[in-house]
Amino acid sequence: MLPTALANAQSAKLRVGLMLPYTGTFAQLGTGVTNGFKLAVAEHGGKFGGREVEYFVVDDESNPGNAPANANKLIQRDKVDVLIGSVHSGVSLGIAKVVRETGTLWIVPVSLANELTGPLCAPNIFRASFSSWQTDFPLGKVLMQRGHKKVVHITWNYVTGQENLAGFKEGYEKEGGKIIKELFVPFPQVEFQALLTEIASIKPDAVVAWFAGAGSAKFLKDYQASGLKGKIPLFGSGYLTDGILDAVGNAAEGVETTFPYADDLDIKKDKAFRLAYVKMFKMQPDTAAMLGYDTAQLYAAGVNAVKGDVANKVAMIKAMETAKIDSPRGQWTMSKSHNPVQDVYLRKVVGNENKVVSVASKALADPAQGCKA
Amino acid sequence: MSFAFFLIQLLNGMQYGLLLFLVASGLTLIFGIMGIINLAHGSFYMVGAYLAWSLAGMTGSLTAAILIGIPLTVVLGMFLEWLLMRRLYGRDHLYQVLLTYGLILVFEEMRSILWGDDVYGVKVPDLLNHSIALTENLSYPVYRLGISAVCLLLAAGLYFLIKHTRLGMMIRAGASNREMAQSLGINIKLVYTLVFALGVALAAFAGMINAPVSSVYPGMGAQVLIICFVIVVIGGIGSVKGAMAASIMIGMADTFGQILVPEVAGMIVYLLMAVVLVWRPEGLFGRI
Structure with missing residues (x-):
């Protein structure tokens, strides 16, 4: 049987x-x-x-x-x-x-x-x-290497946005950086004008953003339209420039992100x-x-x-x-x-591709806080 | 916040408010004046944005896309009214809610089949593709100011249409008593068809003109739907003036809320609505 x-x-x-x-x-x-x-x-x-x-x-x-x-x-x-x-x-x-x-x-x-x-x-x-953490943590080191010691972080006010902020903050503060202002947009709103004005008045060394999909597209376009692009460099974790490059024209050009995948590996x-x-x-x-x-x-x-x-x-x-x-x-x-232990790349938008700049973090494992199994 | 930045934030709030009015204007007409609950308003907005994207791709110009797109959406509005909406005027609001909710699903699916699920961008017309420098590192896109100007014109036109034209009189008469207006010799069927079509076209126009700023993406209609109802309710049913006042109020509240009380920024619009409705249950300029 x-x-x-x-x-x-x-x-x-x-x-x-x-x-x-x-x-x-x-x-x-x-x-x-x-x-x-x-x-x-x-x-x-x-x-x-x-x-x-x-x-x-x-x-x-x-x-x-x-x-x-x-x-x-x-x-x-x-x-x-x-x-x-x-x-x-x-x-x-x-x-x-x-x-x-x-x-x-x-x-x-x-x-x-x-x-x-x-x-x-x-x-x-x-x-x-x-994990969110894996895409954000390596970014802190990159910013410090470039000499960006004071940044503004902007994201949606919901779980994933806050997780991304926390991951970045951990990596950035460990290297001695300081987030001088954390800005939040109500999720899933895409009206950024007020906060972009705020960024212009703070004048940080760089801006770090986490948005995704249509939110990213709108943010990148508004960042350019407000004149901040080219004056205050913009960084983010990968989803900021993923899947939307055709939609934003040249608004994303030069934006750098950390992510475990890229377009020209x-x-x-x-x-x-x-x-x-x-x-x-x-x-x-x-x-x-x-x-x-x-x-x-x-x-x-x-x-x-x-x-x-x-x-x-x-x-x-x-x-x-x-x-x-x-x-x-x-x-x-x-x-x-x-959770995969993987390389996280630093990428830069060139044309409509996220091109690899360097490996931001080799074989990075998520710290798996709270995992008792 | 320095005084200069305070002024810029005022401008932001005003500009956002006008944008909201543009998006809500079609609903003001259909829901506010005619009393038809139209949950598909956001879908018409989305249809407009996707039309702008696809027509601008074909013709190479957003202006041409808008000129071709508007008649198309007017026809769409008249067709929907003729096929569906007119069967429901005599019935309970619940039927309108069910029907227009169904339309949302139909339009979402059609959008997915016709245009796919990608995020698309629409180019700002070259003529308006400039910025005005405000401070050393902040500038203001001319296109946004252009939208504001269009909103003001539209508001004035709508107000004039409702208050000072024969058609406006017929619309108001039909809204307050359909049978009576009809027995006085007004072709109320035609008036309703026209108004509904105009409402659809306004929503679509908002989507078109906003497309370069907001990008074009699935589900974009759902995002604007709720805020539109909030505006019509705060402003008072049946009042174009009220909708305008409510839009500006919300624009300001949202802008300054995000800066001054970021913790509750997501709620502030709804708090505002609650306060207004407690103070004036009929809305700012409502007549009940």
Whole structure:
């Protein structure tokens, strides 16, 4: 009896739950992750550990309120073997609640919230992207090297904005820098004029900003229109200049950011990834696509190690923990709290590309504050 | 804050307020004057912005895009009124809420199919693509001042239309008593179609003219919808003057709130609304 059941389990399809935003502000990111994931699956011949991959898809609409219900749908109804999601940190926090109870294997493809691999860390929880902290902490050193000792920090007044401020502050103050003013814009408002005027009156050495998506686009344009660009240098963590360069014209030119990915990395894997992606989807990959690709690689490492027997969780998790992922962003490994240990690049906007200036921090691991697992 | 910067912040508040009026003007007409609850107002704003982006891409000029875009949105407004809205005038407000909420979803999906989910930028027309230096490191974009001027013109035009033209009289008559106006020989159906179309076109126009400043992105309509209702409610239902006063108040409150009391900046607009409604439940210039 038992051997047949096992054989069945191994020949049956692998059930992958994708809980991502396919509508709303983050729709582009949801699609990017999905495409990247599918590309990696296709490169594995459509199979992980000898089992064909089958998808169960839920549009989470970036709505944290529905997150636990959506996660339950995939886990209870569709009985997925792994849950992939999401982009909006609030949604991911909602998923965390559920999977910490059910023990379902969960890989976060994008969300930045530090606590996912901090206080919420668990054996079944992995992140394939990076924490807020990782994108901001290295920036402090860069600023001090340039002699910018007094800066103004500006961001949205919500969790991710504050996390980014905290990460930057830690790195910057450690090097002896001083944030002379912390400015907050109510989330998700994009009217910056009052605070730009404030910045002009303070005259800091540099400005550090964290915004994303359309908010970044508007901020960069307003920064230029207000005449501050070229007078007070602008820095930020990667999302400030990610995915919006075509929309802002030359407003972002010269802006420097720290991020674990860039547009002109001299990495063989990245070139191959970009070529394959364009071939399969007829468009350029973005950061989200790369993260979806890595999410699939990470999962493949686990499933392949147990030859498709995903019921053998201990061995599968062990394999994922020790995996060396050959990623387009450069090789990375897992930290103890299941967050990638990776290089963070300093990038500068030239034309419509984020070009690498240097490696701001080599093999940077998130401090995983509050992780007791 | 030095006096110079205080003056600049005043200018910021004024400019933001005028911008808000521009965005809310269409709603003032449809919701404020005609009493139709139109949750799709933000969607029309978004449609305008995306039209500006795609038409400007085709023609190479934002002005041309606006000139082509406006008639298109007027037609869109008339079509929607003819197809959907006119069936609901006699019914409870709840039906209007349901219908216009449905429209939001339809427009979001159509936007995604037609134009995709990317963030797009629209170029400021060369003529207005300058800045005026205010201090050693701060300057003011001429385009923003241009928007303010357009807002003022629009406000004056709207006020004149409602208060001093025959059409305005018919609109007001129809809003206060539809049957009576009809029995006096006013073609009320046509008036409603026109007003709704004008409201849609105003929202779209706001989206178009604002596109170079705000960028064009999915969900941009949802962002402006709430503030528009706040403006119409604070200003008083049925009052263009009120909407203007409310817009400026909110612009100022938001600007100075962010600088002086950053901790509660996100709330300040709603606090203002609460205070006004406690003091004058009918709004600043409302007549109830």
